[in-house]
Amino acid sequence: MSHDRPIPSLADEHTTLDELGPKLVRIAGAVGLVALGLAVVLGYARGDGWQSFGWSYLLGFAFFLSLSLGGLFFVAIGHVTGAVWNVVSRRLAEVTAANLATLALLAVPVMVLAHRVMPWASGESDAPAALLEAKAPFLNLEFFYVRWAIYFVIWCGYAWWFWKRSLEQDTTGDPAISVRMARKSGLCLLLFALSVSFAAYDLLMSLAPSWFSTMFGPYFFAGSFLGFMAFLTLMTFWLQGRGRLRHIIHVEHLHDYGKLMFAFVFFWAYLAFSQYMLIWYANIPEETEWFLIRQSNGWGWIGLVLVFGHFLIPFAGLLAQVAKRRKASLAFWAVWILTMHWVDLYWIVMPQWRPGGPTVEWLDLLTFVGIGGLYVAGLGRLASGRSLVARRDPRIDDSLAFENA
Amino acid sequence: MSAQASSADGGIYGLLIEFEDPERLVEACHQVREQGFQQWDAHTPFPIHGMDRAMGIRGTRLPLLILAGGLTGLSIALLMQWWMNAIDYPFLISGKPLFGLPANIPVTFELTVLLSALTAFFGLWGRNGMPRLYHPVFKSERFRRASADRFFIVLEASDPRFELQRTQEFAESLGGIHVERLEE
Incomplete structure (x- = not known):
């Protein structure tokens, strides 16, 4: 194979966080704790039995949970397809996925406050009692807790297994480990699809307990993976700006980041529209109610922001090849998409709690920064003292030399 | 397009150069381009990375x-x-x-x-000028391996730089294993 660009070598590359690791843990952790502390004070001062705090917290939690779930998918789909291009950035995804352990801790407030936040448990839903009763065998707190325990066992189990095996390969270089990871990833994807769908029903769809959409699981997944790709892009640039992975993740890999973001912008829109159109067309009250709330009292504007900001604008923006191959442009779209991913979740969650109109409160911001700070600190802790690249993966040389045809 | 045209300069379609591996081919493509040839093409059994740049193919509209x-x-x-x-x-x-x-x-x-x-x-x-049912390279026995394991460059006689004798010498210097004259 001929190359116009010299193939980057791992030996010349700075591939560890070193002093950045503890710094990241300290600063992000402190910011997170302070923000979360302020949010708790503010939530308590509300005097509404932690309801406002609970809703804001749930939104922030859903956002960061979606990023790590996207990371787990990135790792598993890479193994199951024997992907070469993503080997150089797979460790970053492995760490993001392994950070589901931090999210398991951050899930505790959601679980504790479920009886105040979840409308089917708080007794504050205006859905007809008969509908709630019919769903009670599924939507009850005991089963809710059991399900979340199962989700986190699946997610953390796989995420940690992949991460640990990959780290093991860093020292042994044993190609058999890759084969084992590929074998495990098939079942992982199957369980991932089921658990993520049900988690989306539990965490987000059940906020409107009488509403249902068979499209909701994939819808949440599409946004999650899109959000993760944007996060991975920004994580890569952040590290490169600090002298890490500067040459080994090059324009050909970034081009693929861009392609995946572009594809999932469309996939998200395809699902979001399919969900909307089927409900619009059937015109059944218990289904249209969900959209009715989201078209009333100014929430319709947020819907339009999604149509343009989450679909049409980034679709046009990422269409051209140069847009995916220039760092500045890719970074811009990554920030844009990550913002829109938050707006999407905000639009899913908040109309149920604030049907009077879209507002962003201090509690939303503080819980976001709080959870985000601890999330980043978790990433820093997991990445510290270890290679940021799966350096002895049997496909690493091909991945370094990767070129888009 | 008479298949029985004489093999004089006028009846020549071009020169077919055969290579054993893609690296040689890409190198040769660089050289052909540097010589300023316009009417030429490369044939390979599979896509080769960096080929477009080696041949100087510009972006398409x-x-x-x-x-x-x-x-x-x-x-x-x-x-x-x-x-x-x-x-x-x-x-x-x-x-x-x-x-x-x-x-x-x-x-x-x-x-x-x-x-x-x-x-x-x-x-x-x-x-790409398709559909095209006939091409002079089809007459070459050796060219059949272009869909299996050999790599080819064709320098076409219609190129203003093409001069049979000089171009043949250039073609032989490209590091191929065989150079063949293609009839129209």
Whole structure:
């Protein structure tokens, strides 16, 4: 194979966080704790039995949970397809996925406050009692807790297994480990699809307990993976700006980041529209109610922001090849998409709690920064003292030399 | 295009140079391009990374053509549905608006994709001069391996730089394993 660009070598590359690791843990952790502390004070001062705090917290939690779930998918789909291009950035995804352990801790407030936040448990839903009763065998707190325990066992189990095996390969270089990871990833994807769908029903769809959409699981997944790709892009640039992975993740890999973001912008829109159109067309009250709330009292504007900001604008923006191959442009779209991913979740969650109109409160911001700070600190802790690249993966040389045809 | 044309300079289509591995081929392509040849081509059994750059192939305008095709499909679909449902044969179905965007998106999407794909497919044909059922390289026995394990460059006689004797010497210096004269 001929190359116009010299193939980057791992030996010349700075591939560890070193002093950045503890710094990241300290600063992000402190910011997170302070923000979360302020949010708790503010939530308590509300005097509404932690309801406002609970809703804001749930939104922030859903956002960061979606990023790590996207990371787990990135790792598993890479193994199951024997992907070469993503080997150089797979460790970053492995760490993001392994950070589901931090999210398991951050899930505790959601679980504790479920009886105040979840409308089917708080007794504050205006859905007809008969509908709630019919769903009670599924939507009850005991089963809710059991399900979340199962989700986190699946997610953390796989995420940690992949991460640990990959780290093991860093020292042994044993190609058999890759084969084992590929074998495990098939079942992982199957369980991932089921658990993520049900988690989306539990965490987000059940906020409107009488509403249902068979499209909701994939819808949440599409946004999650899109959000993760944007996060991975920004994580890569952040590290490169600090002298890490500067040459080994090059324009050909970034081009693929861009392609995946572009594809999932469309996939998200395809699902979001399919969900909307089927409900619009059937015109059944218990289904249209969900959209009715989201078209009333100014929430319709947020819907339009999604149509343009989450679909049409980034679709046009990422269409051209140069847009995916220039760092500045890719970074811009990554920030844009990550913002829109938050707006999407905000639009899913908040109309149920604030049907009077879209507002962003201090509690939303503080819980976001709080959870985000601890999330980043978790990433820093997991990445510290270890290679940021799966350096002895049997496909690493091909991945370094990767070129888009 | 007489198959029995004499092998004098006038009856020559070009020179066929055969290579054993893609690295040699890409190197040779660089040299051919540096010599300033315009009318030439490379044939390989599989796509080779960096080939476009080695041959100096510029970006294609096909994407713009496809965008135009897609936008045409989009407009046709919307106009067609609007005219059919709201103008020519208005028919009220379960209280839906006669022309409501959500209901028209699927057809619009399909036609946009269809016309984009057709433009891409036939645009590629047009830009590549297809369909073309005959090519002088088919006369070469050795060229059959172009779809298996050999790599070829054809320097065409129609190039202003082509001079049989000098070009043959140049062709032999490219590091190939065989140089053959192709008849028209």
